[in-house]
Each structure stands twice: as C-alpha cells, then as structure tokens.
Amino acid sequence: MSTPSYLIPSRAAKRTHYDQESIYSILDEALFCTISYSVENRPFSIPTSFVRYEDKIYIHGSVGSHFIREIEKGIPVCITVMLTDALVVAKSAFSHSVNYRSVILFAQAEKIEDISLKSDAFKWLTEKIVPGSWDYLRPMTQKEVRKTTALAFSLDEASAKIRTGMPNDEEEDKQLPIWSGLIPLETNRAKPVADPSSQTIPLPEHLSGL
Amino acid sequence: MSTPSYLIPSRAAKRTHYDQESIYSILDEALFCTISYSVENRPFSIPTSFVRYEDKIYIHGSVGSHFIREIEKGIPVCITVMLTDALVVAKSAFSHSVNYRSVILFAQAEKIEDISLKSDAFKWLTEKIVPGSWDYLRPMTQKEVRKTTALAFSLDEASAKIRTGMPNDEEEDKQLPIWSGLIPLETNRAKPVADPSSQTIPLPEHLSGL
Numbered sequence: 001m002s003t004p005s006y007l008i009p010s011r012a013a014k015r016t017h018y019d020q021e022s023i024y025s026i027l028d029e030a031l032f033c034t035i036s037y038s039v040e041n042r043p044f045s046i047p048t049s050f051v052r053y054e055d056k057i058y059i060h061g062s063v064g065s066h067f068i069r070e071i072e073k074g075i076p077v078c079i080t081v082m083l084t085d086a087l088v089v090a091k092s093a094f095s096h097s098v099n100y101r102s103v104i105l106f107a108q109a110e111k112i113e114d115i116s117l118k119s120d121a122f123k124w125l126t127e128k129i130v131p132g133s134w135d136y137l138r139p140m141t142q143k144e145v146r147k148t149t150a151l152a153f154s155l156d157e158a159s160a161k162i163r164t165g166m167p168n169d170e171e172e173d174k175q176l177p178i179w180s181g182l183i184p185l186e187t188n189r190a191k192p193v194a195d196p197s198s199q200t201i202p203l204p205e206h207l208s209g210l
Numbered sequence: 211m212s213t214p215s216y217l218i219p220s221r222a223a224k225r226t227h228y229d230q231e232s233i234y235s236i237l238d239e240a241l242f243c244t245i246s247y248s249v250e251n252r253p254f255s256i257p258t259s260f261v262r263y264e265d266k267i268y269i270h271g272s273v274g275s276h277f278i279r280e281i282e283k284g285i286p287v288c289i290t291v292m293l294t295d296a297l298v299v300a301k302s303a304f305s306h307s308v309n310y311r312s313v314i315l316f317a318q319a320e321k322i323e324d325i326s327l328k329s330d331a332f333k334w335l336t337e338k339i340v341p342g343s344w345d346y347l348r349p350m351t352q353k354e355v356r357k358t359t360a361l362a363f364s365l366d367e368a369s370a371k372i373r374t375g376m377p378n379d380e381e382e383d384k385q386l387p388i389w390s391g392l393i394p395l396e397t398n399r400a401k402p403v404a405d406p407s408s409q410t411i412p413l414p415e416h417l418s419g420l
Contacts, residue, residue: 032308034290036246036255043246043253047292047312080244082257089402089417093336093347094354098242102257126303130393137303138383144304166405173348179411181404183340190394192299195376201389207299 015161022160026101027052030081031129035059037070037077044070050079051121051128056152057105058112058121068149074108079153084185090167091178097163099182105158109151115142121150132206225371232370236311237262240291241339245269247280247287254280260289261331261338266362267315268322268331278359284318289363294395300377301388307373309392315368319361325352331360342416 017023027050036045046067050059057079061068071077081103088097112118122145123134167180192207227233237260246255256277260269267289271278281287291313298307322328332355333344377390402417 032292032294034244034246034255034257034292036244036253036288038248038251038253041248041251042286042316043248043255043288045244045246045253045255045288045290045314047244047290047310049308076252078246078253078255080255080257082242082244084242086403087339087399089340089343091348091407092354093332093344093350094358096336096339098259100257104255106252122303126306129297129306130299133299134303136388138301138386138388140303144302148304169405169407174407176348177411178346178348179402179404179408179414179417181402181408183402183417184400185397186400187395187397189297190396192389192391192393193296194389194391195379197301197379197384198389198391201387204389207389207393 015163017160017162022162023103023155023158024052026081026083026103026160027057030083033057033059033079033081035067035071035077035079037075039070049125049129051124052155053121053124055155057155058124058150058152060122060125060148060150063147063149065149068151071109072111072149072151074110076106076108077153079103079105079107085164086182086184088163088167088182089180091169091173091176091180095167095169095173097167099163099165100161102161103158104161105153105155107153107155107157109153112150112152115145118145118148118150121152122148130206133204136204136206225373227370227372232372233313233365233368234262236291236293236313236370237267240293243267243269243289243291245277245281245287245289247285249280259335259339260291261334262365263331263334265365267365268334268360268362270332270335270358270360273357273359275359278361281319282321282359282361284320287317287319287363289313289315289317295374296392296394298373298377298392299390301379301383301386301390305377305379305383307377309373309375311370311372313368313370315363315365317363317365317367319363322360322362325355328355328358328360331362332358340416343414346414346416
C-alpha cells in the first residue's frame with residue numbers, strides 16, 4: 001500500500017507497516033471498524049461491521065441511515081480497526097502498553113450500484129460474520145437488496161500499526177523485584193443459543209463447531 | 211445526560227439511552243475508545259485507552275504525540291466506545307444483527323494542568339487496565355508526569371445505544387426450518403505471561419486471580 005501523503009507523522013514509526021499481508025490479516029480478523037467523517041469540520045464516528053474483498057473493504061447500511069447518506073456522497077472518511085492482543089504490564093505505570101494490531105485508512109465511499117456486485121458484497125459480509133452460512137439462509141430478496149446500501153472503500157491509503165512483545169522497561173527498572181509481563185486478551189465465540197423459533201431445529205454444520 | 215442539540219437523528223431511536231447508568235456501565239467495562247477529530251474538514255481517528263472518573267473521561271498520551279497536540283487545542287471531538295456481546299444470526303441474511311453496547315459522545319478536550327489531578331488521572335487509567343496494581347508499581351516520577359499529557363472530556367453530550375435479545379426475523383420467515391439465535395462473543399483476560407526479567411518474581415495478588 002502506498003504511504004498517504006498526508007499521513008500523520010508517527011512517534012512510533014517503527015510500528016507502522018504498509019505491506020498488504022499485515023493490512024489484510026488485520027482486516028480479515030476484525031469484525032468491526034469505526035468510520036469517521038466530518039460535517040462542517042465537526043467529527044462524527046460510528047462503529048460498523050465490514051468485510052475486505054480483494055483490494056477494498058465493504059460496509060452496508062439502510063438506505064435511510066443518516067450516516068450512510070452522509071458518507072455515500074464521497075466525502076473523506078477515516079476508518080480504523082483495532083485488535084487487542086495483550087495488556088503489557090511493566091514495572092512502572094509509565095511503561096505500560098498494549099499489544100495491538102490496528103489499521104487506519106483514508107478513503108471516500110464508492111456506492112455500489114451494480115446489483116450483482118451489491119449482492120456479492122452482502123454475501124461476503126454475511127460469510128465473514130458466520131462462515132459457511134450464506135447458502136443455508138433464506139435467500140436475500142430483490143426488495144432487501146434495494147433497501148440496503150453497500151459502500152466500497154479503497155485500501156490504497158491504508159497502513160497498519162502493530163505492537164508485539166514484552167514491556168520496554170527503563171534500564172534502571174529492570175532489576176526491580178516487580179512482576180512484569182503480558183496479560184493476553186482473548187476473544188472467543190461461545191456456544192450458540194437458539195431462538196425460541198429454533199429450539200427443535202438442528203444446529204447447522206457451520207455452527208456446530210463453535 | 212442531556213440530548214446533544216446536533217445529535218444525528220437515529221433510525222434506531224428505541225435503542226438509544228441517555229441515562230447515566232447505561233452510559234457509565236459501558237464506559238467502565240470498555241478498555242478502549244476511538245477518538246475522532248477533523249482538520250480542515252478531513253477526519254482522523256485513533257483508538258486509545260481511557261478511563262471514566264465521576265462525570266468525565268480521561269485519556270493520556272505523549273506530549274510529543276501529533277494526535278494529542280491536535281486535540282488538546284480544544285477542537286470538537288467525537289468519541290465512540292463499543293462492546294460486542296453477540297452475533298445475532300437470523301433466518302435471513304437481511305435480519306442478521308449484532309448485540310452491542312456503544313457510547314458516542316461529543317466534547318472538547320480539557321488539558322489537565324494541575325499536577326495532582328494529572329497524577330490521579332494516570333492512577334485511574336492504570337487501575338482500570340490492571341485493578342489493584344498502582345501501589346505495587348514503581349512510583350511515577352515527576353519527569354514521567356511532565357512527559358505525558360492528560361486530557362479530560364465532559365460526558366454532558368453522551369448517549370448509549372444498546373441492542374439485546376434474539377433476532378427480529380420477518381413474520382413470514384419465523385416458520386422456516388432454518389436455525390436462528392445468538393453466538394455470544396466473550397473477551398477474557400488469560401493467564402499472565404512473565405517477562406524474562408520476572409521469571410522468579412512471584413505473581414502479585416492482583417494478578418493471580420487471572
């Protein structure tokens with residue numbers, strides 16, 4: 001990915017990555033992003049689900065959503081994604097940190113008008129949330145496709161920031177008898193809970209591994 | 211909390227809450243927020259840790275951080291926090307949703323100049339990340355306090371959005387033999403992993419319960 005010309009100079013430049021593999025792996029693991037935009041120099045942001053497919057990310061929303069109607073105009077947006085891997089516990093509060101993998105990208109929405117691409121985007125979004133589910137579900141109707149807006153964003157101006165490893169305690173702190181290390185953070189999908197309408201319906205194969 | 215005059219009209223107004231209890235409980239559970247701001251009508255956003263104390267939230271950052279230096283000017287910011295409780299799996303892709311608890315707030319940074327309040331803010335931040343740890347750590351030095359900026363944000367213009375419960379399938383879909391329900395999402399702190407410098411140091415009591 002190219003370096004955006006207006007990318008904020010970072011004090012942690014050593015943590016910044018522009019390679020496709022770093023960026024894609026974070027985007028493919030994270031289920032949610034935060035999209036920010038400005039109206040009259042006032043910032044707004046909203047968390048939403050998204051999916052990467054090839055070199056773009058896709059989001060969806062109701063055609064009536066205020067947020068969708070603002071950003072579908074093609075105004076500049078900033079999208080951030082963060083995965084948190086561990087709390088980094090140092091011997092001093094000052095050296096505490098977080099192991100994270102984040103992506104920031106700057107783009108403008110492209111509204112997907114092509115019905116076939118739009119349907120594909122809904123399929124990609126659904127398959128990301130629940131892999132293997134699209135063909136099992138009641139098919140999406142043309143009316144549902146029309147009621148939903150799909151927007152694509154280029155990854156041309158994306159970068160990743162990644163912190164890994166142990167605390168960076170000050171040299172003079174390293175001998176202190178104070179415990180330091182990592183507290184890993186884990187996010188898991190738990191056992192599915194059936195809706196009252198589904199108590200007697202067998203859990204489909206794509207969910208039974210959970 | 212009062213309703214911000216410029217709050218975006220929401221299509222999901224029934225999910226919106228302005229009561230202190232809803233807002234505080236989300237802010238106190240979430241470790242990270244995303245802060246958005248605008249420069250020349252171009253949006254920027256950054257994930258960071260935060261803590262609520264009484265009726266404000268506090269963040270910190272290096273005095274040299276570009277992001278901190280922009281928002282400490284007191285420009286409008288939008289801060290979002292999201293906790294995701296479950297994937298809501300419906301019988302149709304269209305009715306899929308997410309059970310989440312989010313907070314959005316609009317504010318301007320107040321830079322904390324009072325050294326005692328600033329030290330308190332670092333204590334609150336540290337205690338939120340690792341409860342019970344502040345008095346165990348090597349004390350923060352005056353130099354470290356000087357090298358770090360603490361910013362406070364009012365919660366006067368905060369609101370929460372919460373979705374709970376099962377999928378809202380269309381009436382005509384409810385009889386379909388397709389499984390629907392929830393996939394709970396769980397975030398856990400795992401067993402601490404010691405830094406090489408701490409292999410022989412006993413895990414302190416505030417961490418041994420993990």
